[in-house]
Amino acid sequence: MSATSPSILQALSPSDTEDVAQRRALLAEIDASCRGTLMLFFGAALVWLLIGTVFALIASWKMHSPDFLADIPWLTFGRVRPAHLNAVVFGFASEAAIAVTLWLICRLCRAPLMHGWVVNIAGVFWNIGVAIGIGGILAGHSTAIEWLEIPGYATPLLFVSYALIAIWGIITFRFRREKHLYVSQWYLLAALFWFPWLYSAAQILLIMEPVRGVVQATVNWWFAHNVLGLWFTPIGIGAIYYFIPKVLGIPVYKYSLSVIGFWSLALFYNWNGMHHLVGGPLPAWLITVSIVASVMMTIPVVTVGLNHHFTMWGSFHKLKDSPVLRFMVFGGMSYTVTSLHGVLLALRSVSEVTHFTHSTIAHAHQGMYAFFTMVMFGAIYYIVPRIIQVEWPSARLISIHFWASAIGIMLYIVPLIIGGTLQGVAMINPDVPFLDPNKYSVVTMTVPYLRVRSVSGFIILVGHLAFATSFIWIVARWIKAARQHQPTPIVSNV
Amino acid sequence: MTVVWILFVSSVIVLPAAALLALRWAVRHGEFKNLQKTALSIFDEEEPVGRMTDRFPGPQRSSKSSQP
Incomplete structure (x- = not known):
């Protein structure tokens, strides 16, 4: 929080905003206002990433070696697998998403994060909530x-x-000095509204006043699919729309396409989810609506893909110079591939062949890791040195x-899609026994494919350990520089 | 069941209405005009068009290709 920040009550009214003459000074003020909050979220996200990766490896190993850690109740597959999912989704991905969203909103609105301590407290309680939740899952309370x-x-x-974090993001938006909205802001603000709607709707319909029968499966798939499509995807795309042009110094290829992409995502995505229940005891029209919406998703996917690709056109050689660009372009390309694969x-x-197989797991990791997580890594590499x-x-x-993340996730996805498809073919063939x-x-x-998955998990772990080493190292440098009151000058062009 | 009805009404009426209001606001505030100018809004004097803003740390690996 800067010394000149208004009180919380004043902060609720945008009439008290002050003009800052020097744009550079304003950027420095914005970065300083976010510093503590973002480092808290990024640091916690990294811890959850490592914990989630270890859980993932244990779960993966159990798939082909079921006796592994089988006599420890809290590490049985039924507990460790959801512990992995929740650690990476609500611990790592959501915290990285929140931090990147807050920084981008501040930067694009040209407004500092006011009273960041409120978000810090929210962040601490979020982490306590995730820790209690994962502890509960491991204890058998899933x-x-x-x-x-x-x-x-x-x-x-x-x-x-x-709620506190989202409100603070919206307050910052209200105080914006830049009145015209960049497309990333549309995506980020929409995600801030969509997530609580998804989460509260699912909590009410599945936990508080649980619906029964096929409606339960319907709501569950609607939530699981939309939390990726309406929470992580808009933040990932919003980040790509900012970072690729910003790193290259080249404006986005066709801004009009980005507008079409956003509004078509908003219109079509929330109908998705029920296509995962093809063949299930659902009304046929409900599944058909989801299939149609999935096919319509081609519109936002193609617009985003074209825009990213043609913005990069002629600049692909710069991938060897910029780490942020590498992660962003890998993430952007993965978004296009995973979305068209999803269609x-x-x-x-x-679907009759591939659903309920490992192919679906590969597809989920393609979206959550190859697309979203890689984009978040890129954003962290860009933001941390600045703040x-x-x-x-x-x-x-x-x-x-x-390279460990990229090779690891490709080694995960490709064999598992092939293995999952063959598994689906085997499952609908009455001549193939289920277990012999x-x-x-x-x-x-499926066992050879599952073994390859475990190998890919180890490769990904190496990447995460390299990332953790970098992060701890840069934090140590930061603390050392702060003690000496002399920031280390940044050599690269930031 | 009350809370389920509140949820139903909010999902069917309030959310689409909010989306329509956002669209109306965007049209009225000229968000869809001069789109290429908006594309330039992320650049400024400090980080202008034509300048790369990220490189690997340490000595430059490929100065020829990374210079604007």
Whole structure:
């Protein structure tokens, strides 16, 4: 919080905003106002990323070696797998998303984050909520509802913390000095509104006053699919729309396409989800609506893909110079691929083969990791040196992180899509037994692919450890510089 | 069931209405005019068009390609 920030009550009225003459001084003020808050969120996100990765490896290993840690109740597959999901979704991804959103809103609105301590408190309580939730899952208190496994006693903490954070983002937006909105702001603000709607609707319909039967499965898939499409996706796309042009110094190829992309996402995405229940006991029209909406998603996906690709056109050689660009372009391309793959998977003829197989798991990781997580990594590499005025300590560590994450996730996705599809073909073939260790069966044929998945998990872990080393190192440099009252000058062009 | 009805009404009426209001606000405030100018709004004197704003730390790897 800057010394000249108005009180909380004053902050609720935009009439008290002050003009700042020097644009550079304003940017410095904005970065300084976000510093403590963002470092708290990024640091906590990193811790959850490492915890979530370890949980993922344990769960993955159990898929092909079921006896592994089988005698420890709190590390059984049914607990460790949802613990992984919630650690990476609500611990890592959501915290990184919140921090990147707050910084982008401040930068694009040209307004400092006022009274950042409120967001800090919210951040602390968010982390306590996630810790209690994951502890509860490991203790066996999971709700057993996918993507909502955190027990009911932890969710109020998450909801109140999120509400405070979102309100602060909106207050910052109200105080904007830049009146015209850049497309990233549309995406980020929409995500801030959409997430509480999704989360509260799912909590009410599945936990507080639970619906029964097929409606339960419908709401569950609607939530699980839309939390990716209306919470993580808009923040990821909003970040890409800012960082790729900003890093390159080239405006986005066709701004008009970005407007079409945003409004078509808003119109079509929330109808999605039920296509995952093709063949289930749902009304046919409900599934058809989701399939149609999935196909219509081609519009925002193609507009975003064209815009990113043609903004990069002629600049691909710059990928070797910029770590942020590498992560962003990998994430952007993955968004296009995963979304078009999702359209394909939504079709009845394809879904009948691939659903309820490892192919769906590969698709989910393609969206959450190859797209969203890579974009968040890129954003963190861009933002942190600016807010603490310290350069990343090692280019080699960043390279290791990028290549381990990129190779690791590709080694995860491609074999699992192939294995999952073959698994689906086997599942609908009555001549193939479900489990027979002596011949080709649904369970045994997946084992080689699951082993490759574990290998890919180790490669990804190496990348995350390189990232953690970089982060701890830069924080140590920051603390050292702060003690000496002399910031380390940044060599790169920031 | 009351809370479910509140949820239903808010999802079916309030959210689409909010989206329409946002669209109306955007049209009235000229958000869809002069779109290419908006595309330039992320650049300024400090970080102008034509200047890369991120590189690997340490000595420049490929100064020829990264210079604007």
